[in-house]
Amino acid sequence: MSAAAPVLAVGSVALDAIETPYGSRDPIVGGSATFFSVSASFFGPVRLVGVVGEDFPEWAVTMLRDRRVDLQGLQRVPGKTFRWAGRYDGTLTQRVTLETCLNVFETFRPEIPEAYRDAKFVFLGNIDPGLQRSVLDQVRSPRLVVADTMNFWIEGARESLVETLKRVDVLVINEEEVRQLADDFNIVRAAEKVHAMGPRILVVKRGEYGALLFQGKDVFAATAFPLSNVVDPTGAGDTFAGGFVGSLAREAEIDDRALRRAVIHGSVMGSFSVEGFGLERLQKLTQPEIESRFAAFRRLSEF
Amino acid sequence: MSAAAPVLAVGSVALDAIETPYGSRDPIVGGSATFFSVSASFFGPVRLVGVVGEDFPEWAVTMLRDRRVDLQGLQRVPGKTFRWAGRYDGTLTQRVTLETCLNVFETFRPEIPEAYRDAKFVFLGNIDPGLQRSVLDQVRSPRLVVADTMNFWIEGARESLVETLKRVDVLVINEEEVRQLADDFNIVRAAEKVHAMGPRILVVKRGEYGALLFQGKDVFAATAFPLSNVVDPTGAGDTFAGGFVGSLAREAEIDDRALRRAVIHGSVMGSFSVEGFGLERLQKLTQPEIESRFAAFRRLSEF
Numbered sequence: 001m002s003a004a005a006p007v008l009a010v011g012s013v014a015l016d017a018i019e020t021p022y023g024s025r026d027p028i029v030g031g032s033a034t035f036f037s038v039s040a041s042f043f044g045p046v047r048l049v050g051v052v053g054e055d056f057p058e059w060a061v062t063m064l065r066d067r068r069v070d071l072q073g074l075q076r077v078p079g080k081t082f083r084w085a086g087r088y089d090g091t092l093t094q095r096v097t098l099e100t101c102l103n104v105f106e107t108f109r110p111e112i113p114e115a116y117r118d119a120k121f122v123f124l125g126n127i128d129p130g131l132q133r134s135v136l137d138q139v140r141s142p143r144l145v146v147a148d149t150m151n152f153w154i155e156g157a158r159e160s161l162v163e164t165l166k167r168v169d170v171l172v173i174n175e176e177e178v179r180q181l182a183d184d185f186n187i188v189r190a191a192e193k194v195h196a197m198g199p200r201i202l203v204v205k206r207g208e209y210g211a212l213l214f215q216g217k218d219v220f221a222a223t224a225f226p227l228s229n230v231v232d233p234t235g236a237g238d239t240f241a242g243g244f245v246g247s248l249a250r251e252a253e254i255d256d257r258a259l260r261r262a263v264i265h266g267s268v269m270g271s272f273s274v275e276g277f278g279l280e281r282l283q284k285l286t287q288p289e290i291e292s293r294f295a296a297f298r299r300l301s302e303f
Numbered sequence: 304m305s306a307a308a309p310v311l312a313v314g315s316v317a318l319d320a321i322e323t324p325y326g327s328r329d330p331i332v333g334g335s336a337t338f339f340s341v342s343a344s345f346f347g348p349v350r351l352v353g354v355v356g357e358d359f360p361e362w363a364v365t366m367l368r369d370r371r372v373d374l375q376g377l378q379r380v381p382g383k384t385f386r387w388a389g390r391y392d393g394t395l396t397q398r399v400t401l402e403t404c405l406n407v408f409e410t411f412r413p414e415i416p417e418a419y420r421d422a423k424f425v426f427l428g429n430i431d432p433g434l435q436r437s438v439l440d441q442v443r444s445p446r447l448v449v450a451d452t453m454n455f456w457i458e459g460a461r462e463s464l465v466e467t468l469k470r471v472d473v474l475v476i477n478e479e480e481v482r483q484l485a486d487d488f489n490i491v492r493a494a495e496k497v498h499a500m501g502p503r504i505l506v507v508k509r510g511e512y513g514a515l516l517f518q519g520k521d522v523f524a525a526t527a528f529p530l531s532n533v534v535d536p537t538g539a540g541d542t543f544a545g546g547f548v549g550s551l552a553r554e555a556e557i558d559d560r561a562l563r564r565a566v567i568h569g570s571v572m573g574s575f576s577v578e579g580f581g582l583e584r585l586q587k588l589t590q591p592e593i594e595s596r597f598a599a600f601r602r603l604s605e606f
Contacts, residue, residue, distance in 0.1 A: 091488045185394045187511075188531035209512040212529065221526035221603050226515065228491035260606035300524050301604050303563035 004044020004250035005143075006070075009036045010110050010135050011125020011238070013050040013074070017085035017099070018277060020092060022231040028278040029060045031082065032125035032148065035235035038282050039242025039269045040123075041067040042290060044249050047116045049073035049135070053081040053104045063283065072113045079104040092233055092274075093207065112138040121249045123241060126150050129157055129164040136167050144254060146170040146245050147199075148237070154180050162197060171199040172241050175206045187212065188219075203244065203263065205237050213263045215256065222263045223301060225271040225293065232277045236270045239282065243269030268293045307347020307553035308446070309373075312339045313413050313438050314428020314541070316353040316377070320388035320402070321580060323395060325534040331581040332363045334385065335428035335451065338538035341585050342545025342572045343426075344370040345593060347552050350419045352376035352438070356384040356407045366586065375416045382407040395536055395577075396510065415441040424552045426544060429453050432460055432467040439470050447557060449473040449548050450502075451540070457483050465500060474502040475544050478509045490515065491522075506547065506566065508540050516566050518559065525566045526604060528574040528596065535580045539573045542585065546572030571596045 011033030017026035033050045040046045047070040056076065064071060082105035085098040110131055120143040124132040132147060147168045153161050154177060161181075165171065171194060175187065181197075182190035187204060191214040194202050202214040206224075213220040244266035251258040268290055275281045314336030320329035336353045343349045350373040359379065367374060385408035388401040413434055423446040427435040435450060450471045456464050457480060464484075468474065474497060478490065484500075485493035490507060494517040497505050505517040509527075516523040547569035554561040571593055578584045 186531055186533070188529045206512065209509065210524075210526065219529050219603060220606070221513075221529065222606075223513065223524035223526055223604075226491045226522050226524065228489055230489070257606075264606050298606075300522060301526075301606075303523070303525070303560075303567055303601075303604075 004246070005120045006045040006047055007040050007121040007123060007245050007249050008047045008049065008112070008116050008119035008139065009033050009040065009123045009125065009242075010049040010132075011036060011123075011127060011148075012082055012105055013048075013052050013056070014082040014084055014105075015055065016083065016234065016278065018232055018234055019087040020232050020277075021088070021090050023277065025277045026085070027083070029057070030084065030235060030278055032235075032238045034064075035238035035273070035279065035282075036123055036125060036242040036245075037064065037069045038067060038279055039239040039273070040246035040249075041069050041242075042269070042285065042287070043243070043246030043265070044068075045070065046246075047073060047119060049110050049112060049116070051075040051077060051104050051108045053077065053079045056081045070116075073111070073116055075108075075111070077104050086234070088233065092230055110135050110138075120144070121245055122146065123245050124148065124164075124168070125238065126153075129153055129160040132164045133167065144169050144245075144248060146172060146241065148172050148241060149177065150174075151177055151180055165194075166198040168199045170201040170203060172203040172205065172237075172244065174237065175204050178202070178204050201259065203266075205240060207233070207236075211240070211263055211267060213259055215259065218256065220260045220263060222267050222297075224267060225297060225300065227271060227275065230274045233274050234278060236273045239273035240266040240270035243267070264294060264297050268297060307549070308423045309348040309350055310343050310424040310426060310548050310552050311350045311352065311415070311419050311422035311442065312336050312343065312426045312428065312545075313352040313435075314339060314426075314430060315385055315408055316351075316355050316359070317385040317387055317408075318358065319386065319537065319581065321535055321537055322390040323535050323580075324391070324393050326580065328580045329388070330386070332360070333387065333538060333581055335538075335541045337367075338541035338576070338582065338585075339426055339428060339545040339548075340367065340372045341370060341582055342542040342576070343549035343552075344372050344545075345572070345588065345590070346546070346549030346568070347371075348373065349549075350376060350422060352413050352415060352419070354378040354380060354407050354411045356380065356382045359384045373419075376414070376419055378411075378414070380407050384408075389537070391536065395533055413438050413441075423447070424548055425449065426548050427451065427467075427471070428541065429456075432456055432464040435467045436470065447472050447548075447551060449475060449544065451475050451544060452480065452484075453477075454480055454483055468497075468501040471502045473504040473506060475506040475508065475547065477540065478507050481505070481507050504562065506569075508543060510536070510539075514543070514566055514570060516562055518562065521559065523563045523566060525570050525600075527570060528600060528603065530574060530578065533577045536577050537581060539576045542576035543569040543573035546570070567597060567600050571600060
């Protein structure tokens with residue numbers, strides 16, 4: 001492990017409303033860049049690029065700063081912050097979107113501050129693939145470009161997404177999304193097709209079933225941590241990505257060993273995230289807890 | 304590893320009809336006891352108790368005998384063999400039952416031959432929980448009783464099933480079934496409730512996502528082997544159980560290490576089973592292939 005290189009994160013910053021069988025919160029701070037940044041901050045410095053409106057709470061800004069998240073790239077503009085409202089069913093695996101108000105996020109154009117442009121680790125959160133490319137146009141020589149996307153872009157902006165993927169090293173997406181992107185239900189064949197699109201590394205998030213890491217023919221399968229106290233899955237995927245990229249940013253070499261450890265670190269962070277609403281659990285999280293759960297993951301899978 | 308103790312298997316022996324997007328077979332030899340026995344036979348001797356009709360093919364009897372499966376307990380009676388016909392969808396995860404004809408299986412009463420009654424490892428396949436108890440009444444002092452069941456009995460014969468579970472050491476069951484049995488979607492809490500019913504060990508089969516092993520608070524999570532050539536999932540669960548019990552029957556001590564290895568052996572056998580229709584892949588399987596895939600499972604999960 002070397003000193004962590006700063007990680008550049010671009011994505012949404014939101015004020016969500018969440019209902020689960022275990023309670024509700026409205027508003028609660030959310031957004032892909034937020035979950036990612038808080039998670040990655042446990043591994044090293046983070047530089048956030050996003051946009052919020054006038055209603056974004058000052059305590060959240062302070063909380064991010066306190067966690068070594070550089071907010072020079074966080075635009076604050078007139079209007080309201082992006083809002084997503086959703087309700088989960090009793091299994092916490094299905095959700096309905098009750099409301100999506102893009103607000104200030106609708107006209108968001110990522111502007112990378114000069115001080116961020118030498119970033120070696122870039123995370124492109126789930127935004128328009130064209131905007132993802134505009135971020136890559138503004139950074140100089142990243143060592144690793146990691147991207148997320150979703151069904152909305154796979155269906156509605158496939159050509160643009162394919163253009164972006166040519167410039168991506170690691171694609172981190174959900175299982176159903178990789179099937180949709182590759183048009184193949186079989187995950188091994190789907191991974192081959194994604195490799196052919198550009199990303200040499202593919203991480204498939206499978207929720208409560210864990211994650212798969214594909215590097216060409218080589219596969220690593222991480223199981224999720226069986227938890228009895230899941231209350232809110234919102235942001236778990238971005239929290240996973242934050243642990244994954246944060247872990248890699250402090251490695252001297254991004255080899256197979258580093259990538260496997262990064263998937264476990266992502267899984268560790270995701271497993272904490274779902275134990276509280278929004279960022280509530282991550283805000284209380286400590287380094288010893290992370291190390292202890294990493295060890296528990298080893299115990300969970302060793303034979 | 305010591306010399307394997309014989310394993311007693313009780314369950315269905317069937318002639319199935321299977322349709323998948325990759326082809327169809329009608330008839331093809333199936334049944335829980337059949338898949339279990341062929342799988343377990345790669346680890347040591349097996350004693351099968353079941354029933355077939357006059358139409359059961361002689362080549363299948365010879366195949367089982369050649370694989371060290373003792374058929375003294377296989378009743379052959381007038382009538383037709385149990386038949387199940389089903390069709391899988393393009394994902395191979397959903398299936399519809401087209402036909403179920405119990406035939407000679409309808410009046411099946413397991414009779415354990417005297418030579419089988421000292422069996423130390425007993426597998427109770429998915430049959431009426433009352434019949435499962437009648438098997439236990441006939442064996443003398445088993446070292447390990449392993450049982451399977453299904454939603455049909457959980458819904459329709461819960462009290463009888465609960466009686467059986469009091470006498471079971473290891474319950475091997477699907478994820479949706481354990482949720483139904485415990486009336487709890489959360490798998491960790493469901494496992495606690497199953498422990499309270501009797502089984503000190505619970506193995507939860509999760510199909511393409513692998514398996515969980517619960518021993519009280521201790522959990523082991525095995526991932527499934529990502530395969531690009533799955534053609535027929537029929538019997539994969541019983542094949543898993545065969546590898547699991549067969550592996551345990553050759554261990555000197557049934558401790559945590561042995562149980563974890565057994566889950567991997569079960570996963571290895573299940574991963575081969577789905578590569579062919581019915582028993583086709585298992586019939587061609589070799590010991591070096593089993594050892595090679597066991598090593599691949601280690602590589603798959605190590606970090």
